[in-house]
Amino acid sequence: MTAYSITEPSKASKWVAGLLVAFYTIVTLLPLVWIISTGFKSGPDSISYPPKLVFDPTVEGYVNLFTSRTRISQDAPPPPAETWYDEITRDQGMVITGPSRFGERFMNSVIIGFGSTALSIILGTLAAYAFSRFKVPLKDDLLFFILSTRMMPPIAVAIPIYLMYRELGLSDTHLGMILLYTGVNISLAVWLLKGFIDEIPREYEEAALIDGYTRFQAFRKVVLPQAATGIASTAIFCLIFAWNEYAFAVLLTSGNAQTAPPFIPTIIGTGGQDWPAVAAGATLFLLPVMVFTILLRKHLLRGITFGAVRK
Amino acid sequence: MHNPIDIAARATPRPVARRLRGLSDRAIAWIFVAPTIFLLLAINIFPLIWTIRLSFTNYAANRPNREVEWVGLRNYSRILTDADTWANMQSTAHFLIWTITFQVVIGFTLAWLINRKFKGNDLLTTLIVLPMMLSPAVVGNFWTFLYQPQIGLVNYAVEAVAGIPASSFSMLGPGGWARWAIVIVDTWMWTPFVMLICLAGLRSIPDYIYEAAEVDRASKWRQFWTITLPMALPFLMLAVLFRGIENFKMFDMVTLLTGGGPGNETLLTSIDLKREAFEKWRTGYASAYAIILFVTVFGLASIYVKALNKVKER
Numbered sequence: 249m250t251a252y253s254i255t256e257p258s259k260a261s262k263w264v265a266g267l268l269v270a271f272y273t274i275v276t277l278l279p280l281v282w283i284i285s286t287g288f289k290s291g292p293d294s295i296s297y298p299p300k301l302v303f304d305p306t307v308e309g310y311v312n313l314f315t316s317r318t319r320i321s322q323d324a325p326p327p328p329a330e331t332w333y334d335e336i337t338r339d340q341g342m343v344i345t346g347p348s349r350f351g352e353r354f355m356n357s358v359i360i361g362f363g364s365t366a367l368s369i370i371l372g373t374l375a376a377y378a379f380s381r382f383k384v385p386l387k388d389d390l391l392f393f394i395l396s397t398r399m400m401p402p403i404a405v406a407i408p409i410y411l412m413y414r415e416l417g418l419s420d421t422h423l424g425m426i427l428l429y430t431g432v433n434i435s436l437a438v439w440l441l442k443g444f445i446d447e448i449p450r451e452y453e454e455a456a457l458i459d460g461y462t463r464f465q466a467f468r469k470v471v472l473p474q475a476a477t478g479i480a481s482t483a484i485f486c487l488i489f490a491w492n493e494y495a496f497a498v499l500l501t502s503g504n505a506q507t508a509p510p511f512i513p514t515i516i517g518t519g520g521q522d523w524p525a526v527a528a529g530a531t532l533f534l535l536p537v538m539v540f541t542i543l544l545r546k547h548l549l550r551g552i553t554f555g556a557v558r559k
Numbered sequence: 560m561h562n563p564i565d566i567a568a569r570a571t572p573r574p575v576a577r578r579l580r581g582l583s584d585r586a587i588a589w590i591f592v593a594p595t596i597f598l599l600l601a602i603n604i605f606p607l608i609w610t611i612r613l614s615f616t617n618y619a620a621n622r623p624n625r626e627v628e629w630v631g632l633r634n635y636s637r638i639l640t641d642a643d644t645w646a647n648m649q650s651t652a653h654f655l656i657w658t659i660t661f662q663v664v665i666g667f668t669l670a671w672l673i674n675r676k677f678k679g680n681d682l683l684t685t686l687i688v689l690p691m692m693l694s695p696a697v698v699g700n701f702w703t704f705l706y707q708p709q710i711g712l713v714n715y716a717v718e719a720v721a722g723i724p725a726s727s728f729s730m731l732g733p734g735g736w737a738r739w740a741i742v743i744v745d746t747w748m749w750t751p752f753v754m755l756i757c758l759a760g761l762r763s764i765p766d767y768i769y770e771a772a773e774v775d776r777a778s779k780w781r782q783f784w785t786i787t788l789p790m791a792l793p794f795l796m797l798a799v800l801f802r803g804i805e806n807f808k809m810f811d812m813v814t815l816l817t818g819g820g821p822g823n824e825t826l827l828t829s830i831d832l833k834r835e836a837f838e839k840w841r842t843g844y845a846s847a848y849a850i851i852l853f854v855t856v857f858g859l860a861s862i863y864v865k866a867l868n869k870v871k872e873r
Contacts, residue, residue, distance in 0.1 A: 257675040266677035272669060273683050276690060276747060282712055283701050295710045297725075371594045378591035382584050397603045399856045401808040403832045404849030407842060408606035408613070411620060431602025434595055463587055494696035494811035499837055513700040513815055523704055530697045541692040545685050549755050552691075556797055557759045 283534070286527035291340070294523045308336055309524025313350050313515065313532075317342040350529055353511040357533075359422055360507055361490040364429035368486045369479060371430070372437030377467060379438065380445040381453075397435050402495035405432075410500060420504045425497070429490040436489070436554060437482055443555035444478025445471065481547035484540050491537060508533050614847035621840040634847035643823070644831075644848075651827045653738055654745070654813075655806050659799055661746040666753025667795065671787075673754070674761045684758070688751045695748065699815035702744050706730040706816075733821045741813050741825055745806065753798040760794025761787065793871045800863055807856050828852055 257265070286294050288305040311333045319342055320326055326343045329335040337344050378384055409428060410419070418424030448471060456466040472479075498510040512529045515522055541548070549557050582590075614634055618627045638644050669687070673680050690698070705712045706729075714725035730740040764786065772782045810829040813819075819826035819834075832852065836845035 262675050262677040265672040265675040266679065269669060269672050269677075269680070269683050269687075273686050276687060276750075278712070279698075279702070279705060279747065280689060280693075282705065286704070295707075297710050297715070299710070299712050299715050371598065374591035375595035378588040382588035384588055384592060396857065397599065399804055399808075399853065399860060400603075400607070401829050401832065401849065401852055401856075402810060403829055403836060404610065404853055405603075405606060407620075407836050407846055407849060408609040409602070410837075411609070411842075412606065414620075427598070428602060431598050434598055438595060463582065463584065488692060492694035492696070494694065494815075495833075498696075499833075509694050509696040509811075512697050521704075526701065526704070530701055533697055534693050537692050537694070538689055541689060542685055545688070548688060549759055552752060553756060553797065553801065557756055557794065 280534075283527050283530050286523055287531045289524050289527075291522070291524060294527075306336070308340065309522075309528035311336045312522055312525040313528045314348055315344045316346050316348050317344050319343075350508075350511065350515075353506055353508045354532070356422065356501075356505055357491060357507040357509075360425045360429065360505070361487050363422065363426040364433060364490045365483050365486040367426060367430040368433040368437040369483050372434055372441050372482065373472075373475070373479060375434075375438045376441035376445050377471060379442050381450070397432075403499075406496055406499045409496070413500065420501050420506075422505050425501060425505055425507070428496055428500070429486075429493065432493075432496075433486040433489055436551075437486055440482045440485065440551060440555050441475070441478060443550065444475050444482070447478075448474045477547075481544055481551060484544050485551040488537055488540060610846045610849055613843050614850050616843040618843045618846075619840050620836075620842040630843070634844045635851065637844070638848055638851060644828075646823065647826050647828050647831045650738065650823075650825060651807065651809075654741060654809065654825075654827060655803060657739075657742045658745045658749070658806055659802055661742065662750045662753045662802060663795065663799065665746070666750045666798070667757045667791075669750070669754045670757035670761055673758055684755075688755065690748045691751045693748075695812035696815050698748065699744065699812035702740075702816055703731060706740060708732065731817055731821070735824070737817050737821055737824050741816055744812060744816060745809070748812070749802060749805075753795075753802065756794050756798040757791060760791035763794075764790045789873075793867065796863075796867045796870060800860065800867065803863070804856060804860060807852075807859075 285303075287309045288307065289300070289303050290306050290308050293300050293303045294309075315333070315337065317337055317340075320338070326338075329338050334344060413419040413424050416424075418427070452470050452474065453466040456470045457463065461469065492509065493507075494509045497507045501507065501510070508529070512526060512533060513521075515526050515529060544551070615629055615631060616627050617630050617634075619625060673684060706714075708714055708726055708729040711725075711730075713730060714728070717723050717728075718725040728734055728736060730736045768786055768790075769782060772786060777785070808829055809827055810833065813825060813827055814830055814833075817825040819830045828848075829852075832845055832848050835841050835848060
């Protein structure tokens, strides 16, 4: 760029733009700040009016999230508290009866999320390579078909899947959910990965083929390393989808393979939802995605537009 | 790409690559594509065909032993003549039109401001984008807390800014606010999506066009309407396409926020479909409903894509 450009916005307009965008950022992040801060409030603080900006932080919400409790009865006083979290529950007039199901649900999210991501990436990379490099009959139709599968409302897909899984014994299993999420994600994975592989010059592989590599070796030793960034960002997109998915999870899973999104809204305290515990669960659940989003920011646009906009 | 390897690689004649050892390209192509095709057939195509078949029956999934009757097109005609269906379609249209309008206006404005390239615009962009990556269910659930009439942050903010008493209205209760409550949350979540795409569009406009306009003494206002907006339009339209498809399917966030209520005020078609299929267990009827929705999205999207391609060609 030259030292002076007539198209460069003026200093004043930059300031105004910066201030307006900063204002929007603050407003838009307020609900997220509220989720995180509510997780560290006590029950009464969380529902006080006017809403409390300054409060005594406590991990009560987190303790409640991971435990199930009952009220201390007057006739049978409980044994003295042994641990710090016992003590926190005693302060609320409760006694811990055991762990809650949140840990399990969170682990289910991890297993199903990572399982379906791994499968989507393995299958997707192979298919994307074939679409990118070979003449596959009906290639254009296939890609359109892959995209159009995303137009089905999830509930519409859930009806036959529900019946099919009931027949096959896959209802409420990790395997069933992994296969289902892979089936939904694979279209995105193939489409994105094809975009990334298209960008790797064919000449690299051709040089390798001349050097005596087989096509498969060339794929493994030349294309895969080159596509690593693309594969990583595609993986994060698949993971985020599986992690956030709610409709299939709530309809097709219950006791065994239920993930965290259908579970978190069901966290109930005494008299309505236990908001600090809900907020604590939401925080633990949302934070990994926030971190991934920040890591992914360079490829974000490409992922959310199915590779239609590459920047 | 000017390094020697690239240049050498480019000089390699193409036909050489055809000489292969091991499997033929054709075989490799099929081996690589087959698992994906199989999975898509099992998870997408087979279920779709099954849904079409079920849509002509009176099958009920909770009574698998009952005899299944073929009812022809009765499910379809019932759905299309049911006034409730059309009321739900209207709720969905209200949701679609207003979310897209707000997201386009706010998203484009933000992109236009961020494109001034002030210091720190990258950081702010990353922060703004956060809401759209989060779980709509978990976030939707938490918004019910923000919308609480007695204790919620939203009512408190309205009282503080506009002076309307916080306990005098309820965003999710009766009073007609619920359909706006879901528009607000969706706009909060997805404005960054429109913003990102618009930003890519604005950044794709080369500087020399503006330079030429300056030389011709075109006003900033005129530059905006004759250069900025038309050139960013294909991107904007693409954003609208994605948001349109996604919001037509909307289920998770609104289910957690309102569950379709109060009454049937926010009963979007997807939520209605879920009730028919998994609460009333009218599987055949719901299958027909699902096919109608799919055909609607597919048809509208196809027409829209044609329009989008025309704009791109201009």
